[in-house]
Amino acid sequence: MSDIINLTLSALIDKIKNKELSSQEITKAYIARAEKSKDLNTYITTDFENAIEKAKKFDEKGNFDYKLPGVPLAVKDLFCTNNLKTTAGSKILSNFIPSYESTVTQHLWDEGAILLGKLNCDEFAMGSSNETSFFGNVESPVGKKVVPGGSSGGSASALAAKLTPATIGTDTGGSIRQPASFTGTVGLKPTYGSCSRYGIVAFASSLDQAGPMTQDVSDAALMLDVISKYDTKDSTSVNFKRGDYFKSLSSNIKGKKIGIPKEYRVDGMPKEIESLWQDGITLLKKLGAKIIDISLPHTKYALPAYYIVAPAEASSNLARYDGVKYGYRSEGENLISMYENTRSEGFGDEVKRRIMIGTYVLSSGYYDAYYLKAQKIRRLIKNDFDEAYKSVDAILTPSTPSSAFKIGDKTDDPVSMYLNDIFTVPVNLSGLPAISIPAGKDKNNYPLGLQLIGKAFEEQNLLDISYSMEKELSFKNNLQDWWIK
Amino acid sequence: MSIDLKTIKHIAKLSRISIDDKKAKELEKDLNSIFEFIEALNKVDTKKVDPLTSIAETSLKLRGDEVKTKNIREQILKNSPDENKDFFVVPKVVE
Numbered sequence: 001m002s003d004i005i006n007l008t009l010s011a012l013i014d015k016i017k018n019k020e021l022s023s024q025e026i027t028k029a030y031i032a033r034a035e036k037s038k039d040l041n042t043y044i045t046t047d048f049e050n051a052i053e054k055a056k057k058f059d060e061k062g063n064f065d066y067k068l069p070g071v072p073l074a075v076k077d078l079f080c081t082n083n084l085k086t087t088a089g090s091k092i093l094s095n096f097i098p099s100y101e102s103t104v105t106q107h108l109w110d111e112g113a114i115l116l117g118k119l120n121c122d123e124f125a126m127g128s129s130n131e132t133s134f135f136g137n138v139e140s141p142v143g144k145k146v147v148p149g150g151s152s153g154g155s156a157s158a159l160a161a162k163l164t165p166a167t168i169g170t171d172t173g174g175s176i177r178q179p180a181s182f183t184g185t186v187g188l189k190p191t192y193g194s195c196s197r198y199g200i201v202a203f204a205s206s207l208d209q210a211g212p213m214t215q216d217v218s219d220a221a222l223m224l225d226v227i228s229k230y231d232t233k234d235s236t237s238v239n240f241k242r243g244d245y246f247k248s249l250s251s252n253i254k255g256k257k258i259g260i261p262k263e264y265r266v267d268g269m270p271k272e273i274e275s276l277w278q279d280g281i282t283l284l285k286k287l288g289a290k291i292i293d294i295s296l297p298h299t300k301y302a303l304p305a306y307y308i309v310a311p312a313e314a315s316s317n318l319a320r321y322d323g324v325k326y327g328y329r330s331e332g333e334n335l336i337s338m339y340e341n342t343r344s345e346g347f348g349d350e351v352k353r354r355i356m357i358g359t360y361v362l363s364s365g366y367y368d369a370y371y372l373k374a375q376k377i378r379r380l381i382k383n384d385f386d387e388a389y390k391s392v393d394a395i396l397t398p399s400t401p402s403s404a405f406k407i408g409d410k411t412d413d414p415v416s417m418y419l420n421d422i423f424t425v426p427v428n429l430s431g432l433p434a435i436s437i438p439a440g441k442d443k444n445n446y447p448l449g450l451q452l453i454g455k456a457f458e459e460q461n462l463l464d465i466s467y468s469m470e471k472e473l474s475f476k477n478n479l480q481d482w483w484i485k
Numbered sequence: 486m487s488i489d490l491k492t493i494k495h496i497a498k499l500s501r502i503s504i505d506d507k508k509a510k511e512l513e514k515d516l517n518s519i520f521e522f523i524e525a526l527n528k529v530d531t532k533k534v535d536p537l538t539s540i541a542e543t544s545l546k547l548r549g550d551e552v553k554t555k556n557i558r559e560q561i562l563k564n565s566p567d568e569n570k571d572f573f574v575v576p577k578v579v580e
Contacts, residue, residue, distance in 0.1 A: 097564060099554075099560040192541060193540075232546075298529070303522075304522055304523045307523055308526075319501075325565060325573050326565065332576065334577075334578070338576050343500070355500050356493075356502070360488070373527075375536030375537050376536050378536070378537040379535055380529070414515055415522050431540030
């Protein structure tokens with residue numbers, strides 16, 4: 001059984017196709033491990049009985065040509081799943097049972113995957129440490145009382161702890177890449193418009209994007225093949241010619257031009273991050289890539305602009321939670337007080353903060369000074385990338401300005417928490433694809449990630465570069481299973 | 486500039502979130518530190534810059550207004566916080 005959980009997604013699929021392993025054996029192995037890993041608090045909702053039933057059905061008459069034949073998967077609890085509770089980590093949705101399925105999860109089941117359950121996340125995906133979930137903090141398997149990052153913290157923790165062979169998360173400002181970096185896993189945020197947003201609990205609609213979180217780059221390519229599809233149900237879905245990412249993977253990156261942006265060398269960046277980045281540059285040179293120094297001059301304005309755009313969109317999106325048609329309701333003496341009490345009790349502190357920021361920047365008299373200003377800055381940030389991509393194919397940066405921290409370390413100061421996303425946020429503002437791959441460890445043995453940012457819709461290029469780096473890096477998490485009971 | 490307590494309470498009202506004085510004071514501190522951080526944007530001259538309103542710079546497509554999901558009325562009403570099987574119920578609004 002320990003063999004099963006140590007297999008990558010693609011290795012697991014090979015064994016299913018060769019009939020060396022059955023879907024039931026695999027599903028039961030992951031369930032058994034999840035039962036012993038409850039202390040990590042990765043799951044909000046489990047669907048184990050149904051999973052075993054579906055695995056049994058798959059073994060009896062499943063289609064082995066599927067891309068994910070009989071593979072059990074757990075997903076972030078931000079994806080609506082038909083008839084299974086979907087909470088977004090919030091009290092206000094703690095009893096919500098969707099009557100529809102998100103497009104992205106539907107693609108997984110259509111390719112033969114089996115749902116194990118729904119993974120913990122920051123409330124409405126607002127957070128960088130999985131400490132804002134109504135369902136409690138998630139612990140990272142990389143160390144006791146260490147945060148897994150966020151907002152896809154439950155996904156990252158479950159993946160690193162081998163409770164699911166792969167997973168999907170969502171990334172609005174770094175919510176896939178930062179937790180991947182903190183847990184020694186691979187996280188890919190595709191180009192805005194690649195993966196449908198239909199049925200994903202909305203946070204900031206112009207930034208949200210779903211993407212794979214996996215054990216290695218090949219698995220990310222495989223998952224992207226399944227979830228990246230045009231969807232008429234998402235008005236911002238883009239109908240471009242998608243690649244055959246997994247089959248086309250190539251480790252030949254000779255002659256590729258990689259940009260190194262000087263503005264990412266931020267004040268107070270730990271030496272170990274600096275040397276991780278330098279080692280990445282050296283490795284790329286060794287692999288035949290050409291290193292080019294570039295400038296992204298508006299980088300330092302990305303985070304402040306993000307903290308106007310994202311809360312503004314969030315305050316509009318979250319206006320729907322009023323206690324009328326679904327979700328938690330608190331009583332009040334009249335309709336308005338029912339709304340106010342419902343939202344006051346139903347939302348956590350971070351969500352309330354962001355709704356308030358968003359309401360303020362959109363309110364009469366402040367719109368031009370804040371929201372319009374932020375959209376103009378957003379244009380400048382995107383222009384920086386457009387300019388850089390005239391001379392490079394991709395950009396290499398660290399994924400995060402530090403390694404994982406302890407639970408409780410940054411909860412008192414929202415701004416210090418926001419700074420976690422300093423390297424990931426510019427990518428969302430510009431709609432670009434980016435991947436975080438594990439590249440080293442810090443002095444505490446916590447993982448560190450490198451981020452590659454690509455041109456819009458050129459995920460293949462990004463996957464190829466990270467695939468070739470991964471081979472040379474041969475990163476191993478070597479977790480000691482300390483959380484197993 | 487700073488956001489005072491009165492403004493905090495006004496924003497809370499606009500946001501339809503009830504807050505007490507203690508919470509208002511906490512939010513005053515948090516929001517001011519966040520806005521201090523946001524003020525950095527004022528250093529950038531954006532007079533000649535067009536706002537970026539959408540990253541997917543395509544026009545929205547039209548589609549037929551057709552019902553595709555049917556017979557889920559019961560399922561939807563089941564999520565209603567007030568147990569009345571046929572309607573969504575709210576506190577009385579008309580005297």
